[in-house]
Amino acid sequence: MRAGRRGIYLTAMRIGPHELSSNLFLSPLAGYTNLPMRLTVRELGGLGWATTDLVNARSLLERNRTALQLVASAPEDRPLAIQLFGSVPEEMRDAAVMCQELGAQSVDINMGCPVKKVVRIGGGSAMMNELDKTADLVRGMIAAVKIPVTAKMRLGWDDDNLTAPDLARVLEDVGVAAIFVHGRTRAQGFGGTVNLAGIRSVVEAVKTIPVIGNGDVTTPEAARHMLAETGCAGVSIGRGAFYDPWIFRRTEHLLRTGELLPEPNFPERLRVLRRHFERYVEFYGEEHGAKLFRKVAPWYAKRFGPAKPFKHRIITISSRADFEAAVAEFLAWRAQFCDEAGELREKFAPAPLVASFMRPAGEADVFARESIPVPKGPVEVW
Numbered sequence: 001m002r003a004g005r006r007g008i009y010l011t012a013m014r015i016g017p018h019e020l021s022s023n024l025f026l027s028p029l030a031g032y033t034n035l036p037m038r039l040t041v042r043e044l045g046g047l048g049w050a051t052t053d054l055v056n057a058r059s060l061l062e063r064n065r066t067a068l069q070l071v072a073s074a075p076e077d078r079p080l081a082i083q084l085f086g087s088v089p090e091e092m093r094d095a096a097v098m099c100q101e102l103g104a105q106s107v108d109i110n111m112g113c114p115v116k117k118v119v120r121i122g123g124g125s126a127m128m129n130e131l132d133k134t135a136d137l138v139r140g141m142i143a144a145v146k147i148p149v150t151a152k153m154r155l156g157w158d159d160d161n162l163t164a165p166d167l168a169r170v171l172e173d174v175g176v177a178a179i180f181v182h183g184r185t186r187a188q189g190f191g192g193t194v195n196l197a198g199i200r201s202v203v204e205a206v207k208t209i210p211v212i213g214n215g216d217v218t219t220p221e222a223a224r225h226m227l228a229e230t231g232c233a234g235v236s237i238g239r240g241a242f243y244d245p246w247i248f249r250r251t252e253h254l255l256r257t258g259e260l261l262p263e264p265n266f267p268e269r270l271r272v273l274r275r276h277f278e279r280y281v282e283f284y285g286e287e288h289g290a291k292l293f294r295k296v297a298p299w300y301a302k303r304f305g306p307a308k309p310f311k312h313r314i315i316t317i318s319s320r321a322d323f324e325a326a327v328a329e330f331l332a333w334r335a336q337f338c339d340e341a342g343e344l345r346e347k348f349a350p351a352p353l354v355a356s357f358m359r360p361a362g363e364a365d366v367f368a369r370e371s372i373p374v375p376k377g378p379v380e381v382w
Contacts, residue, residue, distance in 0.1 A: 016148030087122030
C-alpha cells in the first residue's frame, strides 16, 4: 500500500486481470453475505470487491438448492468471487470450474473458517496444518480455470502454530492471485485482539501478490490504521459492514482524501434498513425473507441508540406488514430520547466503535460477546 502526500492512501489495485475501483473488500460471512446484502452495500458505494458466503464444494456440484442460492448473483453484483470450502481435490477443482461457468470473476478458497463442523471435514482452518496437501489441492484448481484463484486464511491454528507466512509463500509459488488473512488464530475464534504484526508477517512473506488484511475493521480509521501498520494492499470488512453498511464509502473517501465523513443519520439508516429488507423479500419471498431478516435487523439496531423493544419485536416478523408495524412502534417509542430534529440527545447516542487493535490494553473486547452465529445444520446444506 502506497501513501500519497499528507498520508492519503491510494486505493486502486488489481487481482489477476481485474482492476478494482477501491482496495476495500466485503468478507464472506456464512448466512449473511448473500445477494441482498452485497447489493445493499454496493449501492452505497466504495466497495471494490465482494465475496459470497462460503459454499460447500460438493453441495455446489450436486446443485443443492441452498448452495445455488448462496452463489446467486446479478449484473450489478460485480466483481464477485465465490468462496468454496472442502478438502477433496477433485471436488474443489470441479467446483472451481462450475464457479467460472457461473460467471464469477474469481474463486476464493476458505482456509480460515474456525467452525468445528467445517474443520471436521478437513476444510477451513484445518487446511493450514498440511501445507503440501493444501498446495496440491490449490494447484489442481488453478490448472482447471482461467479466472484468478485466491485464498482466505488465519494466522495459524494457535499461537504455537503460526503457519500463515509459510502457507502464503507456498500458495504464491503455486499461483494464487491474492491472499486474504484474518489477524487471529483458529483457537481465538472471533475473540481477543487482532494481531497486526501477524498480518504484516504474511505481507513480508510474499514477493508480488497482494495481501488483504481482515479482522475487527469497524471504522474507516481502523481500516487506515491496518493499512499503515501492516503494509497490506487492501482491507476486507465483514462484521463491521453490519454495524455500518456505509463503511466502504466512508473508508474509500478517507483513504482518497484524508477527510472522515460523518456517520449516517437515523433517517438514512432507516432508509437502508427498509431497502435491505425489501431485497430479502424479493429474493427469498415475503414470509421466508421476513423470517431470515430477523437476524439482520438487530445489527442495524446496534447503532440506533436505545432500541430494546425493537430488537425484541423485529425477531417475530413474518411479513412486510409485520416489519412496518415493528418500525412504526419503534419510532413512536424512540421519540422520548430525541431532540426536536428527531436525532438522539447526546446522552443516548451509541458509543463510538473502536477496533480491538486500537483499544487501550485491557479494555473489554465487544466482538467476543457479539460474534455472528453460523447457520444451523450440517455443512452439506451450506
